[in-house]
Amino acid sequence: MSLKNNLHQLKEKYKGKKMAPAFNALHTFLYSPNETTHSGSHIRVVDDLKRNMNTVIMSLIPVLLFGIFNAGYQHYAAVDAAKGIAREASLFGNFITWENFIMGAWTVLPLVIVSYGVGLTIEFIFAVIKGHEVEEGYLVTGMLVPLIVPIDTPLWMLAVAVVFGVVIGKEIFGGTGMNILNPALTIRAFLFFAYPTWMSGDKVWVHQAVDLAGGPDAISGETVLGYLAQGRGAEMSYSVADMFFGFIPGSVGETSTLLILLGGLFLLFTKIASWRIMLSAVIGSLVMGLIFNGVVAAGWIPEYSTFYGLMSFAYWKHLIVGGLAFGIVYMATDPVTGSQTNRGKWIYGFLIGFISVLIRVFNPAYPEGVFLAILLMNVFAPTIDHYVVKGNINKRLKRAKNAMVLPTDGEGKAEELKAETV
Amino acid sequence: MSKDIRIKKGLNINLIGEAEKSLSKAVESNVYAINLLDFHGITPKMLVKQGAEVKAGEPLFFNKNVEDMLFVSPVSGELIEVERGARRRILTLKILADKNQESIEHAPVAPSANAEDIKALLLKSGCWPFIKQRPYDMVANPERTPKAIFISAYVTSPLAADLEYSLKGKEKEIQAALTALGKLTPGKVHVSIGKGTQSLFSGMEGVELHNVSGPHPAGLVGTQINKIDPVNKGEVVWTIAPQDLVVIGELLLTGKYNPERVVALVGSSVKAPKYYTTKIGAEVSTFLYASGVNTDNFRVINGDVLTGSKTQPDGHLGFYNNTVSVIPEGDDYELFGWNKPVFDKISATRSLTFSWLQPNKKYDLDTNTNGEHRNFVFTGFYEKVFPLDIYPMQLLKACMVQDLDEMEQLGLYEVAPEDFSLTEFICVSKQPHQQIIREGLDLLYKEIG
Numbered sequence: 001m002s003l004k005n006n007l008h009q010l011k012e013k014y015k016g017k018k019m020a021p022a023f024n025a026l027h028t029f030l031y032s033p034n035e036t037t038h039s040g041s042h043i044r045v046v047d048d049l050k051r052n053m054n055t056v057i058m059s060l061i062p063v064l065l066f067g068i069f070n071a072g073y074q075h076y077a078a079v080d081a082a083k084g085i086a087r088e089a090s091l092f093g094n095f096i097t098w099e100n101f102i103m104g105a106w107t108v109l110p111l112v113i114v115s116y117g118v119g120l121t122i123e124f125i126f127a128v129i130k131g132h133e134v135e136e137g138y139l140v141t142g143m144l145v146p147l148i149v150p151i152d153t154p155l156w157m158l159a160v161a162v163v164f165g166v167v168i169g170k171e172i173f174g175g176t177g178m179n180i181l182n183p184a185l186t187i188r189a190f191l192f193f194a195y196p197t198w199m200s201g202d203k204v205w206v207h208q209a210v211d212l213a214g215g216p217d218a219i220s221g222e223t224v225l226g227y228l229a230q231g232r233g234a235e236m237s238y239s240v241a242d243m244f245f246g247f248i249p250g251s252v253g254e255t256s257t258l259l260i261l262l263g264g265l266f267l268l269f270t271k272i273a274s275w276r277i278m279l280s281a282v283i284g285s286l287v288m289g290l291i292f293n294g295v296v297a298a299g300w301i302p303e304y305s306t307f308y309g310l311m312s313f314a315y316w317k318h319l320i321v322g323g324l325a326f327g328i329v330y331m332a333t334d335p336v337t338g339s340q341t342n343r344g345k346w347i348y349g350f351l352i353g354f355i356s357v358l359i360r361v362f363n364p365a366y367p368e369g370v371f372l373a374i375l376l377m378n379v380f381a382p383t384i385d386h387y388v389v390k391g392n393i394n395k396r397l398k399r400a401k402n403a404m405v406l407p408t409d410g411e412g413k414a415e416e417l418k419a420e421t422v
Numbered sequence: 423m424s425k426d427i428r429i430k431k432g433l434n435i436n437l438i439g440e441a442e443k444s445l446s447k448a449v450e451s452n453v454y455a456i457n458l459l460d461f462h463g464i465t466p467k468m469l470v471k472q473g474a475e476v477k478a479g480e481p482l483f484f485n486k487n488v489e490d491m492l493f494v495s496p497v498s499g500e501l502i503e504v505e506r507g508a509r510r511r512i513l514t515l516k517i518l519a520d521k522n523q524e525s526i527e528h529a530p531v532a533p534s535a536n537a538e539d540i541k542a543l544l545l546k547s548g549c550w551p552f553i554k555q556r557p558y559d560m561v562a563n564p565e566r567t568p569k570a571i572f573i574s575a576y577v578t579s580p581l582a583a584d585l586e587y588s589l590k591g592k593e594k595e596i597q598a599a600l601t602a603l604g605k606l607t608p609g610k611v612h613v614s615i616g617k618g619t620q621s622l623f624s625g626m627e628g629v630e631l632h633n634v635s636g637p638h639p640a641g642l643v644g645t646q647i648n649k650i651d652p653v654n655k656g657e658v659v660w661t662i663a664p665q666d667l668v669v670i671g672e673l674l675l676t677g678k679y680n681p682e683r684v685v686a687l688v689g690s691s692v693k694a695p696k697y698y699t700t701k702i703g704a705e706v707s708t709f710l711y712a713s714g715v716n717t718d719n720f721r722v723i724n725g726d727v728l729t730g731s732k733t734q735p736d737g738h739l740g741f742y743n744n745t746v747s748v749i750p751e752g753d754d755y756e757l758f759g760w761n762k763p764v765f766d767k768i769s770a771t772r773s774l775t776f777s778w779l780q781p782n783k784k785y786d787l788d789t790n791t792n793g794e795h796r797n798f799v800f801t802g803f804y805e806k807v808f809p810l811d812i813y814p815m816q817l818l819k820a821c822m823v824q825d826l827d828e829m830e831q832l833g834l835y836e837v838a839p840e841d842f843s844l845t846e847f848i849c850v851s852k853q854p855h856q857q858i859i860r861e862g863l864d865l866l867y868k869e870i871g
Contacts, residue, residue: 004755028794032759036752036789040839040856041846042727043435043749046767046775048793049850050760052800055773133794177797177851270772274802340801340815389816393831400654 004031021127025134049176053136055272059263060143060330066259067252068108071151072100074249075207078219086237089247107207108252111146114155118162119145126171137176137183137336138166144184144330147253148323148371149191150204152211157198161190181378182337185371192366200366202226205249221249224321225360225368228309243320254323264329273333276342277349281328282319284353289315292361310361318357327370328353337378343391344384352377426617427649429636431809433844435580435768436784437727439749441686443587445697448685448712454497454703455738456482456515459731461493461551463560463867466512472504478525479548479679482515488564494548496681496703498524517703528677533601540602544670547679551741552666556644556653558867559838559860568660570609570651573600575623575664576616576634578641579726583686583744585664586622588697593622595671596664602674603662604628614646623664639809644841648810653836665744685739687713689727689748690786691720700739706746707735715748721789723747728843729856752790760793767792770803770848796851804845812836814845818855821862826869829862839863 007027014020027033028050037044073095077087089095119142127134145162165187170179192199203209206221213220224243227236238248246256254260267273292311295301301308319325332338332352339348352373359369458466465486470476477498485491495501495517503516531543541564544550555562562568575585589596604611610630615621617633624631632650639645643661653659662670665683672680681702688695693714700709706722723730724740727747731740739746761774768785769775777783804814812833820828839856846855 004757008755024794028760031755031757032790032792033794034753034755035791035794036721037791038854039732040729040854041843042721042723042730042732042747042789043437043787043847044791044793044852045848045850046764046769046777046792047771047773047848047850048760048791048852049796049799050793051773051775052771052850054761055771133796135796137799175797177799270774272771272773272800276802335801336799338801341813342802342805345802385816389813389832392811392813392833395811396654396831396833399652400656403654403657 007031008034018128018131021131021133022124025124025127049136050139052272053139055270056140056267056330057143059266060140060147060253062259063147063253063256063263063326064108064112064143066246066256067147068104069095069097069100070104070246070255071107071207071252072097072103073247074151074205074221075103075219076100078206078209078221078249079217082217082219089242089245091245095247103207107151108146110155111149111153111158111252112143114158115145115162116142118159119166122163122166122171126175130175132175135176137170141166141183141187145187148184148188148251148326150199151207151252152204152209153191153198157191157195161187161194164190177336179336180382181375182331182334185331185375185378188371189375192371196366205251223250224248225310228313229365231306231309233309233313240317240320243317248321250321251323251326254326257320257325260325260329264325267329267333273329274335274338274345274349276345277333277338277352278328280346280349281332281353281356284350284355285318285324285328285357286315286353287350288354288357289313289318292357307361318360322360322368323370324353324356327356327374331371331374332377337381339381339384339388341385341388344381344388347384347388348377348381351380425630425632425650427614427632427634427636427640427646428617429634429640429645429649429809431806432578432637432639433770433807433848434578434637434781435728435847436782437580437749438690438784438786439688439692439695439747440581440784441583441688441695441697443584443697445684445699446709446712448698448700448704448709450519451701451704451708451738452519453502453705453738454495454499454517454519454701455705456493456496456517456703457738457740458512458514460741461561463558464488464491464551466493468504468512470501472501474501475499476501476517478523478681479528480526481546481548483512485561488545490542490545491550491561491564492546492548493551494526494679496701498522525678525680528673530677531602531674533598533605533671533674535602535605537605540605540674543673547673549670549673549679552662552670554661556647556659556661556838557835558863559840560867562660563658566658568607568609568658571603571607571611571660571662572643572647572650573611573613573629573662573664573667574634574641574643574646575621576614576641576646578636578638579728579745580638581686581688581745581747582641582726583665583684583688583697586620588684588686588744589622589664589668592668592671593625595675596622596667597626597671598674599662599667599671600626601628602670603660607660609651612646612650614641614643616641636809639807639841639844642840642843644836644838645809648812648836652811652833655830655835657835663742663744666742683744685709685743686745687748688745689720689723691715691717691748691750702739702741704739706733706737706739710735710746710748717750719751719753720748721751723749727787728847729840750786750788752788752792754790756790770806791852793850793852795853798851798853800850803848803850807844807848808841810837810841814842817862818842818853818858821858821865824862824865826866829866830870834859834862834866 169186355373617635842855
């Protein structure tokens with residue numbers, strides 16, 4: 001009780017001061033505010049932005065935990081592989097172990113801490129400068145960022161990218177709700193284009209692979225897409241189950257399709273994310289995959305072609321490798337940067353799936369198109385909405401045109417009461 | 423002849439504190455007040471001075487833009503206070519009631535008389551302001567002819583007065599008013615009732631009856647207009663609340679302006695929510711304390727909890743209201759209110775909120791916003807509770823950036839602030855939707871009019 005009162009006193013004391021937003025941000029994490037309605041609806045639903053953002057974070061926690069274990073597992077698996085020992089992934093046998101967890105936590109948690117630390121600091125600074133409350137958007141962004149970067153991304157690079165992503169991607173537009181591009185993907189894109197050697201190749205997906213490269217203990221871990229893009233699909237030893245459960249190398253959080261699927265279902269159940277976007281994105285990627293499979297089946301593309309490896313990859317498998325599932329569930333559904341109309345969401349989602357697989361196949365240098373596809377569609381989402389809304393506007397104009405029928409003159413009542421039209 | 427309208431999108435808000443079907447006569451109020459903020463879009467000009475004696479039905483002021491439009495005193499007594507606000511704008515007129523009530527008598531006009539006579543009587547008797555118009559949601563301009571008149575007798579607003587109960591026995595007056603209104607439009611008088619319910623409106627003549635079903639806001643007249651005959655640019659429709667038909671009908675039949683009405687006193691802070699007979703402008707405390715309140719910290723609302731205006735126990739019954747809601751103030755902090763599981767509040771999602779488990783449970787909601795004001799972030803929520811063929815968020819944004827073309831194109835002419843009460847209720851970003859729409863309408867009126 002006294003804590004509540006003390007904090008209330010402090011809040012009153014800081015009211016109107018420069019630091020008030022910073023204090024309020026911390027205060028509202030402990031206590032939901034004592035604000036009341038003034039006009040309009042005197043009652044409000046319990047949902048607020050914090051609660052909804054928190055729901056998204058909850059759906060990401062299993063993915064993060066899996067990513068921690070997988071970081072350790074992939075490291076030790078690669079070490080074994082370098083010694084010539086093949087490993088069979090088994091969840092309780094060699095996956096959920098203290099060894100994996102410690103190794104994974106030691107590498108993943110610093111990413112999480114840097115992401116949140118740097119990002120939230122910027123949010124606080126902007127809130128204080130601009131005098132608005134600290135917005136919750138970064139709570140989700142800060143969780144997404146460590147999950148979509150390669151495991152050994154140097155922390156300073158991550159910090160630089162976060163600064164860029166938050167300032168250029170979000171704050172200059174006016175903060176959460178005003179940004180055009182998904183901030184997490186802006187950060188990812190910045191990393192990719194600023195430090196390309198750190199973001200692709202067969203050395204970045206497994207912890208210490210870069211450090212050990214060239215030495216006697218050199219290890220490597222190519223992603224499934226990497227193998228396929230180089231036409232080395234046959235060398236790959238991962239089973240479909242490995243891909244689905246996530247025992248494969250890749251960005252920290254993207255590998256376990258199962259947990260992403262569960263997270264996605266949770267988001268749909270809680271009504272936070274749009275099922276229209278998720279469903280249409282899945283359909284879009286399947287359609288594109290089927291088209292490529294069809295091209296291969298028709299024999300239009302020779303086996304030695306650069307694109308053969310990924311084009312012949314079964315259409316449904318695209319969903320369980322790489323970042324496609326993660327992108328569809330957690331990135332495409334970002335309500336701010338996505339399409340905002342229901343009809344627009346169908347188009348938006350479909351094109352994300354479609355273009356993701358397209359970029360995958362035709363960009364062998366870096367066979368991961370999801371983040372580029374989503375960023376591209378982020379840019380086009382307002383255009384899609386514009387045309388959807390235009391449909392409504394045209395309907396209204398047409399109705400107005402048809403409605404302008406004046407009552408015939410000279411008919412008693414009609415003359416007396418001419419319905420007014422402009 | 424009747425037509426069916428089925429509304430699918432929406433949300434019924436079930437609250438504790440529904441009025442018990444029992445009627446008492448409220449204590450006579452000493453002071454009656456006319457709140458000029460009730461009348462949107464008029465410029466008042468006083469006809470009597472402070473200290474003047476007036477009779478019930480005697481004009482107090484008129485509308486500068488339409489000089490025939492008079493606003494009258496609900497009771498006879500002395501005009502004791504003219505409360506003014508910024509720039510000497512008149513806010514409230516207070517009348518100290520006399521012991522002996524006298525009222526002005528007009529010559530009755532048959533409901534079947536011609537439009538000019540009816541209009542003239544309504545204007546001079548002070549009944550005209552009961553008629554509201556769209557676009558702009560304000561007191562109707564008598565110089566324009568509406569393409570249709572809409573009356574919603576289907577109530578879906580939370581805790582709102584039951585019309586069947588509160589208007590019982592007033593069939594004659596209502597029929598007179600409906601007939602007269604029919605003369606004022608070349609179009610139809612549309613009356614909507616709940617589908618499958620016995621309504622005193624079902625037998626009314628000279629109207630187009632619609633059977634409406636579905637959740638709130640199916641009962642809002644704006645929803646019905648949108649489904650029956652939407653307002654196009656350049657057109658005008660009029661709307662009237664059923665309880666106001668009674669006053670109009672009585673005027674036509676007897677020549678007297680009788681501001682008496684049955685009001686539902688509702689809400690979880692009221693000990694015994696029930697119905698009271700009182701007059702427009704009566705002090706709320708005259709019936710509030712007869713039912714009793716069960717907390718010190720409550721809010722009195724003129725109207726229902728979604729669209730009403732905040733007042734005080736010593737405030738006065740609004741011109742258009744037949745419901746007074748009293749709910750607890752929510753000016754307190756809640757530990758971990760943003761992330762703990764919530765069972766006792768309504769939610770539009772399932773993010774650790776469990777109101778979806780019990781859709782029929784009655785809730786005791788307070789006035790807390792349950793979060794801070796934010797930019798629009800989440801999309802697709804409003805559409806689930808907004809049955810009008812309009813893009814709600816896009817329209818709100820057009821109003822916020824004052825883009826007149828977009829406001830017009832996206833359908834601002836069709837809506838009133840109350841149509842956005844439900845989207846405001848579920849808004850995650852806690853944006854003041856009704857205020858945004860109100861300001862948008864005012865701007866559009868000022869610029870295009």
